[in-house]
Amino acid sequence: MQINSLKLFHFRNFIEESVSFSGGVNLLTGSNGQGKTNLVEAISFVSSGRSFRTARLADLVLSGSRSGSAFASISHHQTDLDLGIVIERGKKTGYINGEPVKTLADYAGKLLTVAFSPSDLEIVKGAPFERRRLLDRHISELRPGMIIDYAAYGRAVKSKNALLSRGNAGRESIMPWNEIIAEHAVRIVNARQEFVRALGARAARIHSAFAAADGELQLNYKSAFAEAGTAAEKEHILRVLELEFSREVERGSCAVGPHRDDMQISIGGKDARVFASQGQTRSVVMALKLAVIELLENAAGETPVILLDDVDSELDAARSAALFSLIAERQSQVLITATEPRLLEIFGAQRCALFSVESGHVKPI
Ligand SMILES: Nc1ncnc2c1ncn2[C@@H]1O[C@H](COP(=O)(O)OP(=O)(O)OP(=O)(O)O)[C@@H](O)[C@H]1O
Numbered sequence: 001m002q003i004n005s006l007k008l009f010h011f012r013n014f015i016e017e018s019v020s021f022s023g024g025v026n027l028l029t030g031s032n033g034q035g036k037t038n039l040v041e042a043i044s045f046v047s048s049g050r051s052f053r054t055a056r057l058a059d060l061v062l063s064g065s066r067s068g069s070a071f072a073s074i075s076h077h078q079t080d081l082d083l084g085i086v087i088e089r090g091k092k093t094g095y096i097n098g099e100p101v102k103t104l105a106d107y108a109g110k111l112l113t114v115a116f117s118p119s120d121l122e123i124v125k126g127a128p129f130e131r132r133r134l135l136d137r138h139i140s141e142l143r144p145g146m147i148i149d150y151a152a153y154g155r156a157v158k159s160k161n162a163l164l165s166r167g168n169a170g171r172e173s174i175m176p177w178n179e180i181i182a183e184h185a186v187r188i189v190n191a192r193q194e195f196v197r198a199l200g201a202r203a204a205r206i207h208s209a210f211a212a213a214d215g216e217l218q219l220n221y222k223s224a225f226a227e228a229g230t231a232a233e234k235e236h237i238l239r240v241l242e243l244e245f246s247r248e249v250e251r252g253s254c255a256v257g258p259h260r261d262d263m264q265i266s267i268g269g270k271d272a273r274v275f276a277s278q279g280q281t282r283s284v285v286m287a288l289k290l291a292v293i294e295l296l297e298n299a300a301g302e303t304p305v306i307l308l309d310d311v312d313s314e315l316d317a318a319r320s321a322a323l324f325s326l327i328a329e330r331q332s333q334v335l336i337t338a339t340e341p342r343l344l345e346i347f348g349a350q351r352c353a354l355f356s357v358e359s360g361h362v363k364p365i
């Protein structure tokens, strides 16, 4: 899988810009604040419909402008596709070959990317939301139909919250929402459990290849709707929701479910969120992302595009070399941003296409 070119219009600090990429390693260099992260963000946005650094669509549009867009021409299973998203009046519309798509479920999975950025340390150190987001993003790529379950579940929780927040909700008014919640939650919990199992096995193997000294990496999905290691069942979920009724009325919101579940990450038997050092955290994130790449590769029969934003600046020499050699082995298309072009040596100048990013303009050098 590869991105042949990218066209941005009023996206972040890009007014109107087109750039063609090489199928190998693309190194994007430039001083601080020039648009390197914005460019990588645009590609990730075209691939998933989401930004890796903001939940507000308006942030992605050039300040002062009402609409913006990002389009990529890609090669996918030997066919060329034109994919893109237009943001207008706070809404996004996906396009495939010039035709608008009805939902992002039709769009997801066409361009697979895996991005590493400094904010990914939050996957280990941040709130459970960060880990759920990682799982859900990749589950949606592997099984685009799940997007419908996530959306329906989210809507049901919102409606039930609205009822609960009034403080006098009765069982009869809550029950129909519990039905809908259980119907989608069972699929979400089982998809997450399955994904975490597959991810965990791969991540542990990759982690031990360059960070064995930190101890074994283990992932466990923690759900209020399923016992560890057993699949969720709708009847069981309904019983749990029934037992939570009084507590939910008291809190005025949905107390349990996939929207509050978590994935526990441990290294050497210790909770990484609490115990992992900066370098250990980075290594766990690297192992998780490389494991995601393997899973996507197996499912899609094509290797995802790897996006590395500013990773070099965060790593010590040994682990940095280990990461880049693992990546170089993969023969994937890679886009790397850095303030200095010194990574050129690791990948070899003949394999690297070099670009400069300056004030929202990208030029090959
Ligand atoms: N919606 C927007 N409209 C216009 N400019 C924006 C918008 N969002 C961000 N910017 C600007 O884009 C510029 C480039 O940001 P970006 O994060 O891509 O920099 P960078 O090249 O990655 O820098 P660094 O090396 O510091 O990470 C910043 O000056 C920022 O103010």
Ligand SMILES: [Mg+2]
Pocket (backbone or CB within 6 Å): 036, 037, 038, 309, 310
């Ligand atoms: Mg940046």
